[in-house]
Amino acid sequence: MPEGNLCNKKTVDTKEQLQALLADKSGKQYYEEMNHLEVDREALWAAIKKSFKSRMKTWMEVCSHCGLCAESCFYFIANKRDPRQVPSYKIQSTLGELIRRKADVDNEFMQMCMDTAYAKCTCCTRCGVYCPFGIDTGIMFSYLRGLLFSQGFVPWEMKIGTGMHRIYQAQMDITSEDWVDTCEWMAEEYEDDWPGLEIPVDKQNADIMYTVNAREPKHYPEDIAEAAILFHVAGENWTVPSVGWEETSLAMFAGDWAACKMQVESVYAAMDRLKPKRMVVTECGHAYRATVIEGPYWAGIETGKTPVESFHYVEWVAEALRTGKLKIDPSKKIKEPVTYQDSCNYVRNAGLGEVAREIMGYIAEDFREMTPCREHNFCCGGGGGLNGIGRYREQRNVGLTVKRDQILATGAKLVVSPCHNCWDAIRDMEEIYKIGIRWSFLKPLLISMIEVPEHLKPKEE
Amino acid sequence: MYEFVTGPLAWFSFTVFFIGIIVRIVLYIRGLDWKADRVTYRVNVAYGVKGALRSIFFWLFPYGTHSWRNNPWFTFWVFLMHVGLLLTPVFLLGHNVLLRERWGVSLWTLPEGVAEVLSILVIVAAVLLVLRRIALPEVRLITTAYDYLMLAIAVAPFFTGLMAFYRAPDYSFWLVLHIICGEIFLVAIPLTKLSHFILFFLSRAQLGMDYGIKRGGMKGKGLAW
Ligand code: SF4
Ligand code: SF4
Numbered sequence: 001m002p003e004g005n006l007c008n009k010k011t012v013d014t015k016e017q018l019q020a021l022l023a024d025k026s027g028k029q030y031y032e033e034m035n036h037l038e039v040d041r042e043a044l045w046a047a048i049k050k051s052f053k054s055r056m057k058t059w060m061e062v063c064s065h066c067g068l069c070a071e072s073c074f075y076f077i078a079n080k081r082d083p084r085q086v087p088s089y090k091i092q093s094t095l096g097e098l099i100r101r102k103a104d105v106d107n108e109f110m111q112m113c114m115d116t117a118y119a120k121c122t123c124c125t126r127c128g129v130y131c132p133f134g135i136d137t138g139i140m141f142s143y144l145r146g147l148l149f150s151q152g153f154v155p156w157e158m159k160i161g162t163g164m165h166r167i168y169q170a171q172m173d174i175t176s177e178d179w180v181d182t183c184e185w186m187a188e189e190y191e192d193d194w195p196g197l198e199i200p201v202d203k204q205n206a207d208i209m210y211t212v213n214a215r216e217p218k219h220y221p222e223d224i225a226e227a228a229i230l231f232h233v234a235g236e237n238w239t240v241p242s243v244g245w246e247e248t249s250l251a252m253f254a255g256d257w258a259a260c261k262m263q264v265e266s267v268y269a270a271m272d273r274l275k276p277k278r279m280v281v282t283e284c285g286h287a288y289r290a291t292v293i294e295g296p297y298w299a300g301i302e303t304g305k306t307p308v309e310s311f312h313y314v315e316w317v318a319e320a321l322r323t324g325k326l327k328i329d330p331s332k333k334i335k336e337p338v339t340y341q342d343s344c345n346y347v348r349n350a351g352l353g354e355v356a357r358e359i360m361g362y363i364a365e366d367f368r369e370m371t372p373c374r375e376h377n378f379c380c381g382g383g384g385g386l387n388g389i390g391r392y393r394e395q396r397n398v399g400l401t402v403k404r405d406q407i408l409a410t411g412a413k414l415v416v417s418p419c420h421n422c423w424d425a426i427r428d429m430e431e432i433y434k435i436g437i438r439w440s441f442l443k444p445l446l447i448s449m450i451e452v453p454e455h456l457k458p459k460e461e
Numbered sequence: 462m463y464e465f466v467t468g469p470l471a472w473f474s475f476t477v478f479f480i481g482i483i484v485r486i487v488l489y490i491r492g493l494d495w496k497a498d499r500v501t502y503r504v505n506v507a508y509g510v511k512g513a514l515r516s517i518f519f520w521l522f523p524y525g526t527h528s529w530r531n532n533p534w535f536t537f538w539v540f541l542m543h544v545g546l547l548l549t550p551v552f553l554l555g556h557n558v559l560l561r562e563r564w565g566v567s568l569w570t571l572p573e574g575v576a577e578v579l580s581i582l583v584i585v586a587a588v589l590l591v592l593r594r595i596a597l598p599e600v601r602l603i604t605t606a607y608d609y610l611m612l613a614i615a616v617a618p619f620f621t622g623l624m625a626f627y628r629a630p631d632y633s634f635w636l637v638l639h640i641i642c643g644e645i646f647l648v649a650i651p652l653t654k655l656s657h658f659i660l661f662f663l664s665r666a667q668l669g670m671d672y673g674i675k676r677g678g679m680k681g682k683g684l685a686w
Pocket of ligand 2 (some may be wrong): 073074075086087090120121122123125126127128138139379
């Protein structure tokens with residue numbers, strides 16, 4: 001059987017396909033079928049020949065096997081310095097071997113590649129900062145994921161995720177109606193406490209077009225309400241698009257580049273339609289990276305920039321605090337020791353280290369840096385889609401220990417984490433290792449601290 | 462024999478060396494692809510140049526980056542070796558005498574004692590790097606025979622050169638061997654992964670542009686390598 005019913009080289013473009021995948025609990029049948037999936041060597045080699053160019057070729061060729069990248073990888077540290085966790089080894093034994101063999105590889109090899117590309121690398125790109133030649137293994141693993149995807153070797157949840165993007169232009173099954181309903185519901189729900197609170201949908205020419213992570217309408221609708229409250233208090237002229245509101249990209253983790261393009265184009269179309277002055281993205285790392293940093297390239301925009309200037313939520317918060325649009329009540333600042341988790345996807349991939357410190361300066365009295373931090377920060381352990389993949393739960397949990405120890409060393413019990421993935425990883429870390437920490441997005445913390453102007457307070461009756 | 466290795470063979474190796482390097486540069490740059498690499502090389506050029514220069518500059522100095530600082534001894538010996546590898550052949554008195562004889566030009570030269578010490582240090586550094594490869598499990602696993610061959614090719618001219626310098630018995634044997642080893646080294650630079658001689662700069666520039674243009678260079682102060 002060259003192709004399975006569920007596990008195959010086809011992309012998921014219909015609701016029926018998606019339903020069939022979802023019905024296969026934890027991907028049992030899917031992974032069983034994967035054991036029989038045939039490798040189309042010709043197509044694979046053709047794809048490599050077309051896309052494996054000088055940058056990666058050079059990385060692959062000049063690696064002097066010096067091992068400086070070893071300690072840069074949190075997996076190497078978490079796995080007690082297992083030499084098989086050295087970035088150079090991981091990539092040479094997978095992508096390197098694939099190329100040396102001119103794609104003449106079998107099913108077992110492809111599964112080994114998949115297991116390595118997902119469970120031994122979160123594409124955090126930290127190793128690239130430590131290699132004398134600038135060899136960015138994270139980028140190569142992301143490329144390898146793309147090759148694996150084209151051959152059908154992709155974890156079950158990631159296959160579903162790409163299907164969601166292809167069908168709903170969102171990582172979850174949320175339609176435009178669901179989304180707009182959620183916005184209306186949240187506005188009503190919080191209106192009593194915040195008179196005049198609105199979530200304007202599809203307003204033209206607003207100053208800010210706000211976009212989110214589909215998990216928010218699906219699981220944490222309060223997050224949308226909180227964003228609305230903060231925009232409301234800051235007096236922003238803002239809107240959300242009814243279509244093109246989703247920033248995330250499981251397709252990026254899965255290496256489904258065509259779906260990546262479709263996804264970001266839905267957001268860019270909303271920009272064209274609503275003509276906002278700028279876009280602000282919710283507290284999510286990979287979403288920002290996908291839509292703002294990488295997206296323009298997928299969409300073929302030659303300037304490498306989104307159609308309107310785009311900001312991560314931390315940038316908006318820093319600006320609002322700096323300009324006084326949001327004022328912190330000094331007596332409500334965080335008194336206890338607090339630390340901050342830099343998300344790889346916007347610290348190493350977008351340079352947003354400094355603004356985060358600015359925010360912490362406004363809201364915390366005892367801010368403690370993790371070591372290392374900023375661009376040198378370690379991955380939370382759940383990056384690259386790993387949080388969501390059942391098959392690699394164990395490896396993920398081992399990986400979490402590096403971040404756990406980093407947090408413990410600060411002595412802080414509260415972790416500010418403006419990224420959905422890091423937030424999840426830290427939540428799971430507490431569940432597994434019980435270290436007595438709490439974690440939070442910025443929004444709820446800010447709401448508990450800001451000074452609310454009299455006219456925005458509910459009238460006492 | 463001496464005439465042959467310092468004549469036609471020398472011409473041949475220098476030609477391969479220079480043309481090879483030019484070909485490497487051209488192929489590297491031609492193989493860059495803004496869409497696939499996701500770096501707008503041609504737009505935002507100023508940011509790109511700044512990123513590229515920073516990325517090369519910090520790495521060019523010992524202890525200039527986190528990675529160099531985290532590995533102080535490795536950094537010490539690697540830099541020493543590279544300084545010896547680059548300076549000695551170019552500024553050696555003997556080489557320049559030969560240059561003047563043949564082409565009537567010569568460069569400033571290193572005092573002979575300094576050149577001797579540098580050559581010895583290159584060999585010591587290479588031995589230490591080999592020991593490191595064997596001693597550290599994380600380096601041992603990734604090391605291949607090819608890596609040892611590269612070290613051997615790089616060190617051979619120094620070893621044979623010293624033997625000739627010390628007038629070991631069979632002086633002319635060592636001298637000819639030295640010249641051949643030097644020529645192998647020259648040819649190997651563009652043809653093997655010793656091409657990092659030039660690709661180091663290109664690859665560093667590329668990642669530097671990536672950081673300078675896309676990954677935050679336009680927003681922050683630039684990556685703290
Ligand atoms: S640090 Fe760079 S050159 Fe050294 S082993 Fe790692 S990838 Fe290779
Ligand atoms: S990208 Fe991150 S997880 Fe992957 S090998 Fe490099 S340091 Fe390790």
